[in-house]
Amino acid sequence: MHPNRAFRGETTKRHLTFVRDRVFGTLSVNGPEGPVMAHVPVLLSEDGRVAEAHLVRSNPMARMLDTPLPAVIAVTGPDGYVSPDWYESAGQVPTWNYVAVHLRGTLTRMPDDILRDLLVRQSAAYEARLAPKPAWLIDKVDEVALGKLLRAIVPVRLDVDRVDGTWKLSQNKTEADRNGATESIKQGFGSELPTLATLMRRRDGAK
Numbered sequence: 001m002h003p004n005r006a007f008r009g010e011t012t013k014r015h016l017t018f019v020r021d022r023v024f025g026t027l028s029v030n031g032p033e034g035p036v037m038a039h040v041p042v043l044l045s046e047d048g049r050v051a052e053a054h055l056v057r058s059n060p061m062a063r064m065l066d067t068p069l070p071a072v073i074a075v076t077g078p079d080g081y082v083s084p085d086w087y088e089s090a091g092q093v094p095t096w097n098y099v100a101v102h103l104r105g106t107l108t109r110m111p112d113d114i115l116r117d118l119l120v121r122q123s124a125a126y127e128a129r130l131a132p133k134p135a136w137l138i139d140k141v142d143e144v145a146l147g148k149l150l151r152a153i154v155p156v157r158l159d160v161d162r163v164d165g166t167w168k169l170s171q172n173k174t175e176a177d178r179n180g181a182t183e184s185i186k187q188g189f190g191s192e193l194p195t196l197a198t199l200m201r202r203r204d205g206a207k
Helices: 012-022 112-130 143-152 175-185 193-201
Strands: 024-031 034-041 050-056 069-082 095-109 153-168
Touching: 012 024, 012 069, 012 095, 012 153, 024 095, 034 050, 050 112, 069 175, 069 193, 095 193, 112 143, 112 153, 143 153, 175 193
Parallel strands: none
Antiparallel strands: 024 034, 024 069, 050 153, 069 095, 095 153
């Protein structure tokens, strides 16, 4: 997380809303030879204290979870390069604007017998966002094929101890500098630049 307090003013509630909106994150633990990461869709509990996911059984991280491990899930949003030429003030330097939220806590491998329920709840949460499309149901999968799938993956949960977020949106710049960067960033490079510009346009980044 960026240390500048200007970028750390958002509430935990907004951080958790962001995670629910984005869904997809990078799960990381410390391995014997360095960090081990997995990219996973996340199902966050209503109170934000539990994040559930599943891993391919052959994933090195899954094989490390004989005991619970400290872990973090990093969920990122729009980001983009900011050129100093876009500011009104002289003497500026290049930077990068972005949004990111980290969920920190303890990662545990859950019993295999909860896996089907987890997949049902995950698919229900994600399919609901495609309405009015009829929701896909796990019952549509042949039981033999489903059995093979369930044997290939393992359920995990992160018990969340801390939520941190950075919303780096040029809040530390003057209004003129911020406006200049906001208007120009859409023609720059990064990801989801129109969304990033919308966030920058609001001085506190709030929706």
